Amino acid sequence: MTNETILVKPGSFNNENHWYPKALNATIHPMVNFFLNLDNNKIVSRYCHLNPKVDRDKLMDILNYRCKYFLWSGADLFNATSEEGNRQMVVIENNSCPSGQKSMPLLDDNKEDGSYRLLIERTFKPYLKPKQGVSRVDGKLAVIYDKNHMETSGYAAVIADVFSEDVLLVPFYNGRENNHIKIENDVIHIFFESEWIPIRAVFRYVTQKPWNRLPLHSKTKILNPIVACLAGGRNKMVAAKAYDLYNSELAESGLKINMPETIWDISKAEIPLWVQKLGGHAVVKIPYSNAGQGVYTITNERELNAFMETDINYERYIVQSLIGNYNWSSRSEQGKYYHVGMIPTSNGSTYVADIRMMVSSTPTGIKPLCIYSRRARQPLVDNLKEEDDSWEILGTNLSVKEGENQWGSDTNRLMLMDRRDFNKLGLGLDDLIESFIQTVLSTIAIDKMCINLYSSKGKFKQKLFKSLNNDATLLNEILL
Numbered sequence: 001m002t003n004e005t006i007l008v009k010p011g012s013f014n015n016e017n018h019w020y021p022k023a024l025n026a027t028i029h030p031m032v033n034f035f036l037n038l039d040n041n042k043i044v045s046r047y048c049h050l051n052p053k054v055d056r057d058k059l060m061d062i063l064n065y066r067c068k069y070f071l072w073s074g075a076d077l078f079n080a081t082s083e084e085g086n087r088q089m090v091v092i093e094n095n096s097c098p099s100g101q102k103s104m105p106l107l108d109d110n111k112e113d114g115s116y117r118l119l120i121e122r123t124f125k126p127y128l129k130p131k132q133g134v135s136r137v138d139g140k141l142a143v144i145y146d147k148n149h150m151e152t153s154g155y156a157a158v159i160a161d162v163f164s165e166d167v168l169l170v171p172f173y174n175g176r177e178n179n180h181i182k183i184e185n186d187v188i189h190i191f192f193e194s195e196w197i198p199i200r201a202v203f204r205y206v207t208q209k210p211w212n213r214l215p216l217h218s219k220t221k222i223l224n225p226i227v228a229c230l231a232g233g234r235n236k237m238v239a240a241k242a243y244d245l246y247n248s249e250l251a252e253s254g255l256k257i258n259m260p261e262t263i264w265d266i267s268k269a270e271i272p273l274w275v276q277k278l279g280g281h282a283v284v285k286i287p288y289s290n291a292g293q294g295v296y297t298i299t300n301e302r303e304l305n306a307f308m309e310t311d312i313n314y315e316r317y318i319v320q321s322l323i324g325n326y327n328w329s330s331r332s333e334q335g336k337y338y339h340v341g342m343i344p345t346s347n348g349s350t351y352v353a354d355i356r357m358m359v360s361s362t363p364t365g366i367k368p369l370c371i372y373s374r375r376a377r378q379p380l381v382d383n384l385k386e387e388d389d390s391w392e393i394l395g396t397n398l399s400v401k402e403g404e405n406q407w408g409s410d411t412n413r414l415m416l417m418d419r420r421d422f423n424k425l426g427l428g429l430d431d432l433i434e435s436f437i438q439t440v441l442s443t444i445a446i447d448k449m450c451i452n453l454y455s456s457k458g459k460f461k462q463k464l465f466k467s468l469n470n471d472a473t474l475l476n477e478i479l480l
Helices: 030-036 040-050 056-063 114-127 149-163 227-233 236-253 268-277 301-308 390-394 429-452 462-468 472-477
Strands: 006-008 072-082 087-096 140-145 167-171 181-184 187-192 195-205 221-223 262-266 282-285 295-298 317-321 335-339 353-362 365-375 399-403 406-409
Touching (some): 006 149, 030 365, 056 236, 087 227, 087 236, 087 429, 114 221, 140 187, 149 167, 236 462, 268 282, 268 317
Parallel strands (some): 195 221
Antiparallel strands (some): 072 353, 262 317, 353 365
């Protein structure tokens, strides 16, 4: 864990420092490369051909949408199917300031900074262009982070190259004193080399309760702004409501965000009742956790009792239908969905895997950046035994919490979009297109929620947010 602020100079990018060794020399799978180079006309034509009830013009408008707040996102999706064989990519969550660059093979071997540069040139640079009538803060650029030094240092080096100036790489851990950062007159300042340096813009990879350290209102431009996390990017409660609202808006277009059945605003005492309603199989989530923390798969009384005995500070939870094996998935109002899973191994075992699709908003619409996948630790079994740990079978996140503000990664389960791993996932081009469209829809839903949370004068609507997410512990954390 790095504790010191570092000055990153132009010309310092070294790809060996910013990719997992497994990904460094991987060759991108031709189908993934082909997908990432598809233009919107081809995507829309193909999707509407397979889904003839979809409004073509509406889908084109959606792909051309320019986000106002939620500019950089990464959705986690499951490849699921129903009893009737209706396959769909299901959005599990959409993350603000997501990881993924260090797991993505290069599209072009001659461009060694890969999609790090794409994100900075397509999204961060246009975001910093001064708006008419708004004065620009004079100061340096900074990358602020609380984990994932491998990627954040890569972003800092690329920003230094793109803007031809030095960039500060600044740790900002939750629960620390953090006396090297202050906010004065709504401008972020970094203490470096015996002086306070004003910051004109921040590229943010602060993911653990970012709202308790960075303000909602700031003259220093922040990508992503904190409202993107509160409105759904790091808040599963409000995200579920954002998806529901946007699905109502999309109803006549033939499009919708595919998501598990979700019950929100649940107190801890109510959880057993909702688990019972879903047939004893459910997923319980602390809405504000990430990196695989705060998610509990419930498949029997033992797992339910273990969750109920867990000491958790927050007051409100969400419960979702569980996607497992056909024999032990939740039966919700939408029917029963279960995992398609990866291609069976040589001994016939099928593993659950998710897909992370990272996108960003650009002047010409929302574009894909990188993709990777993660498989579960244990194979998907037809029948669970009482002693089986369902999280080992269904949980795919690679992050391992090793201590306060210390994280490791189980890269043995990382599945790359390369010639070797991609074939094992059992995905085709249409699955990638569907994943992209689901990611775009969920991103827009959260961006629209961000817009709704501000008044016409740019003031955060605290009463509206409280009505959407009335959790006193969370509300007390927010730095207004």
